[in-house]
Amino acid sequence: MADLAIDPRMELNPPLVQGGMTYADVTEKVAAITEQAPPKQWYVVFGISVMLAGMLFASLGYLVVTGIGVWGNNSPVGWGWDITNFVWWIGIGHAGTLISAILFLFRQRWRTSINRAAEAMTLFAVACAGIYPLFHTGRPWRAAYWLFPMPNEALHMWQNFRSPLMWDVFAVSTYATVSALFWYVGLIPDLATLRDRAKTKIRQIIFGIMSFGWRGSARQWRHYELAYLLLAGLSTPLVLSVHSIVSFDFAVSIIPGWHTTIFPPYFVAGAIFSGFAMVVTLMVTARYVYNLQDLITIKHLENMCKVMLATGMMVGFAYGTEFFIAWYSANPFERFAFVNRAFGPYWWAYWSMILCNVISPQFFWFKRFRTSIPVMFILSIFINIGMWFERFVIIATSLHRDFLPSSWGYFSPTIIDISTFVGTMGLFMTLFLLFLRFLPAIAISEVKGVLHHQINQQKGGAH
């Protein structure tokens, strides 16, 4: 897109689209998924997901009528699973934006097969994340007045914009909005494709309205490509800012274990790490269920494994740096916080994190494991678990033993904490399965662009 010349090294074998597909094959393969009844597995997984999502809403309903005491948060651990889950979900979303924006600017054409689904994953992950701060207010229907600068008669006051929590509100809501815009702009030409091949009037009308009457004229593509490029350019610093600002929630405080200058890059690397793990988990499954091996090739998956290896190493390096700085600072509270983190009552969480985040990605040094679907699937789940533990370790271990030993405590989740967390996974899967069922899960027009390039390469022609 946007006259991006490509690094010739990216064009070496194997090709990005396999199986000798034509343009029409790409349309057929992707669009047919939305036009047929889904396979049986879809109904099974969807049924389970909807039930879990129901559990989420029941838990939230119980919280609203009872109070946020139904969660395990209490003094001294005032932030428990809610913020852990919030940061975890936001982090997962980051891979989608990284794939759609940063890899686009870096001209990594392999992203075209996975960007649409990864962006959808971002939206749904951010939606799940948003639930936690919203319901942590206890009165979600009034949260808008507390979170956003809305003039109102009830409070007669304004938010404190010097607080990182306010920055977080703006960062996350901007991120959600821009991700949704980016995703929808990408969808417009593909929705027009669905409109033009619609076999029923109702599909034609729905996709006609959704595609805004897109025609794919050269003049439209000209503005469209620039809009896409600009959105990628805007999303790139945005995605880096979001987790940086999320990390300010911690880093700007004075709690030992939180008050750390490396938090922004460390959080961003961790976010990309967990996000790619989630993309691999989902894409391996979708590829298998919908037979998309020609479009999502082993090369795509291997590249994602490489990203996981690199970001996993960064995260491991950050864990080491934190310990070094705690020792080097000679601050007894800082030193205690870190010794307590690894060897205190939460040692099991800390070492689970190390095992999942630092040890497990090391397998990706070997091509054999990078190209093995079962290995990458299992490791991606390990990484997701590890990244959840990372956030839990940062939050719970730093809070549970603060400066005054008389107020030390231990955080245990309640059943509602657990049902809410598992419930958000249900909501996430419900939304993702609906997306796979009804919208083109692969960016049809972008894949055709890659294919066009590939055809020219084979002919030896210039692009």
Next chain:
Amino acid sequence: MATLDRIIDRLPLPAFLKHEDAGKHYGVIGDFDTPEDLLRAIRTARAAGYSKLEAYTPFPIHGIDEALGEGRSPLGKIVIVCGLAGLTLAILLQWWTGAIDYPLVVAGKPLFAFEPSVPIMFELSVLLAAFGAVLGMLALNKLPQYYHPAFNYSKWAGATNDRFLLAIEAKDPRFSAEEAITFLNAAGSRHSELVEA
């Protein structure tokens, strides 16, 4: 569709709701197998003196803007203006609420300073710039536009699948339906037809 249009055109509606060229022709559309064939046809058509050309393709074709003689999209300027508006809004919002309308000293910090205002300045700039990019793109493309004569082309569905369409519009001063059809066929079009407006 044609019946509906005729009814609409008889109704006492403002002109912009009616088809300007009701009963006339949009032009001639031909379809090509590959982007290269399309580009070649565009260049030939321009050389032959046609000026009102439009191409419809399933994905953006590199070099088509140059072939059609199109310049750079002005969208960048719109986005810059929106981004700066967001920046200004963020500064005014944080300064006015924190230092003027509701001054409250928190932890002895100044009521307004640029350093803690940077995150929201950045976020609102990006937010408004992104809206500028999307809404600007739609506005420049005149979308949503649910009716367009090009949809009347009998093989339209190919335009969003695997065909590469070239339209010679009726408003072209050189336009003549027979000549345009002959021309497109000679240029390699598989199916050329006169399309109703």
